[in-house]
Amino acid sequence: MTLRQFLIVASLLVMVILAAGCIQSPQPAVNTTSPPAGTTPGVSALPSPPANVTNTTGLIAFVHRAATYARENGKAKAIAAFNNPNGSFVAGNLYIFAEDYNGTALAEPLEPGIIGTNISGMTDSFGTPLVRNLQETARFGRGFVSYAYPNPGKNATVESKLSVVEDVDGTYYVGAGIYTSDADIYPSVVLNMSGEQPGVDDLVTYVKNAVAYARSNEKEKALAVFNDSKGSYLQGQLAVMAFDMNGTNLAGPPYAADVAANRINLINYHDPDGVDTIRGMRDIARSGGGFLYTVARVTVDGKDVYLPKIDYAEPVDDSWWLFSGIIDPEYTGVVTGNLTGLPVRNTTRTEVYDLVNEAVAYAQANGKEKTLAAIDDPHGPFVRNNLSVWAESTDGTVLADPYWKVSIGQNYIDDTDIHGLKTTKIGLESMQNGTGFSHMLFPDTAVNGTALIPKLIYQKAVDESWWIGSGAYGVEVQ
Numbered sequence: 001m002t003l004r005q006f007l008i009v010a011s012l013l014v015m016v017i018l019a020a021g022c023i024q025s026p027q028p029a030v031n032t033t034s035p036p037a038g039t040t041p042g043v044s045a046l047p048s049p050p051a052n053v054t055n056t057t058g059l060i061a062f063v064h065r066a067a068t069y070a071r072e073n074g075k076a077k078a079i080a081a082f083n084n085p086n087g088s089f090v091a092g093n094l095y096i097f098a099e100d101y102n103g104t105a106l107a108e109p110l111e112p113g114i115i116g117t118n119i120s121g122m123t124d125s126f127g128t129p130l131v132r133n134l135q136e137t138a139r140f141g142r143g144f145v146s147y148a149y150p151n152p153g154k155n156a157t158v159e160s161k162l163s164v165v166e167d168v169d170g171t172y173y174v175g176a177g178i179y180t181s182d183a184d185i186y187p188s189v190v191l192n193m194s195g196e197q198p199g200v201d202d203l204v205t206y207v208k209n210a211v212a213y214a215r216s217n218e219k220e221k222a223l224a225v226f227n228d229s230k231g232s233y234l235q236g237q238l239a240v241m242a243f244d245m246n247g248t249n250l251a252g253p254p255y256a257a258d259v260a261a262n263r264i265n266l267i268n269y270h271d272p273d274g275v276d277t278i279r280g281m282r283d284i285a286r287s288g289g290g291f292l293y294t295v296a297r298v299t300v301d302g303k304d305v306y307l308p309k310i311d312y313a314e315p316v317d318d319s320w321w322l323f324s325g326i327i328d329p330e331y332t333g334v335v336t337g338n339l340t341g342l343p344v345r346n347t348t349r350t351e352v353y354d355l356v357n358e359a360v361a362y363a364q365a366n367g368k369e370k371t372l373a374a375i376d377d378p379h380g381p382f383v384r385n386n387l388s389v390w391a392e393s394t395d396g397t398v399l400a401d402p403y404w405k406v407s408i409g410q411n412y413i414d415d416t417d418i419h420g421l422k423t424t425k426i427g428l429e430s431m432q433n434g435t436g437f438s439h440m441l442f443p444d445t446a447v448n449g450t451a452l453i454p455k456l457i458y459q460k461a462v463d464e465s466w467w468i469g470s471g472a473y474g475v476e477v478q
Contacts, residue, residue, distance in 0.1 A: 075172070105119050356460050368462075388402050
């Protein structure tokens with residue numbers, strides 16, 4: 001973690017795929033990584049520095065090695081080793097950090113100036129409560145945490161980063177992270193597109209059948225079947241993902257076998273657009289089941305294309321749940337190389353985030369009435385080319401929109417789209433529980449469009465009664 005992070009801290013927002021009464025209070029750390037019986041502190045030697053780590057498997061092993069060293073050698077010796085910039089726990093941009101559960105930085109080998117300070121209020125450049133998420137995840141034993149962070153190896157350019165954290169002894173945790181330019185940090189979004197492409201009805205039937213199987217068999221038997229990478233439940237794009245209600249993975253082929261094997265917690269794992277995936281789907285499953293949109297990466301003509309992915313989740317019982325997902329059938333042709341008509345996103349996530357925050361700051365300084373008038377004006381201060389904001393009350397009533405005038409005064413709290421996604425409720429939950437980002441399919445009202453286009457939404461509360469949002473249309477192509 002770098003001191004530069006403090007300079008890019010945005011307003012603390014709300015996360016997810018996952019708290020306002022919707023998530024369980026963090027439980028005591030799951031002791032999934034206890035040292036062998038009889039282990040005596042102070043006996044293990046320093047490990048060799050790691051080779052180049054370019055995937056989550058290597059990252060999990062690196063962090064686990066540090067946690068094991070700490071348990072076997074004691075806190076003081078371990079923290080000294082972690083803080084050595086030329087030691088065994090630093091390899092280029094990869095390094096072990098350590099923090100206690102009060103938010104005090106214990107080990108930061110590349111930023112020794114923050115050691116001993118409390119960083120519990122730190123957020124990333126999109127307002128995600130970074131340290132809070134690290135703490136929450138580590139208390140479940142071991143897990144992934146997604147966020148945006150300056151990459152010291154890329155002139156401090158802010159990139160998506162994935163960290164693995166692991167609890168050491170219930171008082172502190174260790175972690176390390178890799179950047180999107182250095183490694184594949186979104187392995188779970190890659191789908192097998194061979195064979196017949198399933199539709200939304202097929203997806204729902206598949207998940208319901210898997211839930212029925214899980215309910216009629218012993219849990220461990222069902223998980224063994226779901227985790228079989230050559231079994232009958234692996235059907236092209238369709239694969240069973242199983243989680244407990246804390247967001248810890250129980251089954252996850254064919255993405256990463258070590259995620260399920262190591263009971264990796266994914267409650268604070270985001271998709272490439274910052275949308276909470278597991279927290280969001282956990283909350284949907286807890287309420288009885290339903291849809292959430294994320295993105296799936298496919299490679300076409302040497303380019304990474306992030307296509308809209310439709311996920312469907314249902315509970316098995318009050319302790320665990322399942323989901324699976326498919327690429328939106330409207331976009332499966334892209335996989336064969338047909339990019340004709342593909343709506344390419346030309347607005348960045350950062351631009352959406354910045355415009356909403358600018359509008360929220362304006363509202364807090366100028367009051368609701370003046371702000372709504374400014375938002376309503378298609379030539380006003382909050383319309384930037386193809387980007388604009390709108391406002392809604394927390395009960396789902398549209399208050400202002402520069403283009404979609406017929407919506408003003410209408411209540412959309414119970415609206416669903418063509419696939420059954422609860423659009424307004426998903427957006428509200430993204431603010432309350434997660435990052436504030438969500439996906440939906442929506443017409444481009446700025447051009448009186450009627451076709452449903454993938455849209456990345458960002459929403460932020462002005463106060464407890466209303467919020468402001470904006471969105472970028474199209475598919476991300478890199």
